[in-house]
Amino acid sequence: xxxxxxxxxxxxxxxxxxxxxxxxxxxxxxxxxxxxxxxxxxxxxxxxxxxxxxxxxxxxxxxxxxxxxxxxxxxxxxxxxxxxxxxxxxxxxxxxxxxxxxxxxxxxxxxxxxxxxxxxxxxxxxxxxxxxxxxxxxxxxxxxxxxxxxxxxxxxxxxxxxxxxxxxxxxxxxxxxxxxxxxxxxxxxxxxxx
Numbered sequence: 001x002x003x004x005x006x007x008x009x010x011x012x013x014x015x016x017x018x019x020x021x022x023x024x025x026x027x028x029x030x031x032x033x034x035x036x037x038x039x040x041x042x043x044x045x046x047x048x049x050x051x052x053x054x055x056x057x058x059x060x061x062x063x064x065x066x067x068x069x070x071x072x073x074x075x076x077x078x079x080x081x082x083x084x085x086x087x088x089x090x091x092x093x094x095x096x097x098x099x100x101x102x103x104x105x106x107x108x109x110x111x112x113x114x115x116x117x118x119x120x121x122x123x124x125x126x127x128x129x130x131x132x133x134x135x136x137x138x139x140x141x142x143x144x145x146x147x148x149x150x151x152x153x154x155x156x157x158x159x160x161x162x163x164x165x166x167x168x169x170x171x172x173x174x175x176x177x178x179x180x181x182x183x184x185x186x187x188x189x190x191x192x193x194x
Contacts, residue, residue, distance in 0.1 A: 002032070003065055004162060007039025011069040011116035022064030029061075035162030037066065038149060041116040043165065044141040045070065046179070047151045048133075049188030050122040058153060059120065060090075062160055070118045073107070093119070104139045111144035120151075133180075135172065142168040150179050156187035 003023050006012060013019070047059060063070045071091040095106055111117055119140070123133040141148045148168060152161035163182040168175050 004033050004035070004037045006037055006066055006068060009039045009041045009116075010037065011041065011118055013064065013067050013069050018064050019067040022061050026061050026065045030158045031058075031061075031160060032158065033160050033162065035164075037068075037162050038147070038165050040147060040149075040165065042111060042114075042144065042146040043118050043149045044137050044144075044146060045118055045120045045149045045151050046123045046137050047120055047153060048123055048183055049153065049186060050124050051188030054189050055122075055153065058160075062151075063091075068118060069116070070120045072120050073103075091120075104136055104143060107140045108143035111140075111146065133176070135176075138168055138172060138175065142170060148175075148179060150182040152182055152186055153188070154186045155189045 003026075047055070059070075069091065071093050073095050074092045093107075093110060095103055107119065111119075121137040121140075123137055137148065147165035149165045150161075150163040152159070152163065154161065161182065166175060166179050
């Protein structure tokens, strides 16, 4: 069982026993990693395909098996609710979509205030099949001056691919073509939804 090494710049979780258990579970379920995890303190991680609720559990297993501290966005009324301590510990960042200060600007501000931040986003924005990916993740990375790490969950091969990071240049079309090339011939949990 090979788990990619995590560099010292990457935000990491405490708890060796949980890391070992998650790595064992990842391997027992038949999954394996391909690629290397970049030694970056701040990145936007995009995970696709997102076709099932099971993707959330796979993401947790990935996070714990790698021993990384990953964050995700949640509606402020949800993340700040009664489960706030648990959701915050699991990396939840509350966002207020009603705010006049747009979502991208809110998250860029969070990046500027933190020394380390790995933010995981589904570029599809839904579990249903979409014609176009949402571009918020791109503009967050561009505004924060951080790379985008494409992470592939190929259910057919049971491989989690850690691809080469993409530094956004401002040329959305060219950069998206480069990012999406990582997801060709990949199958989600529900193959017809990607």
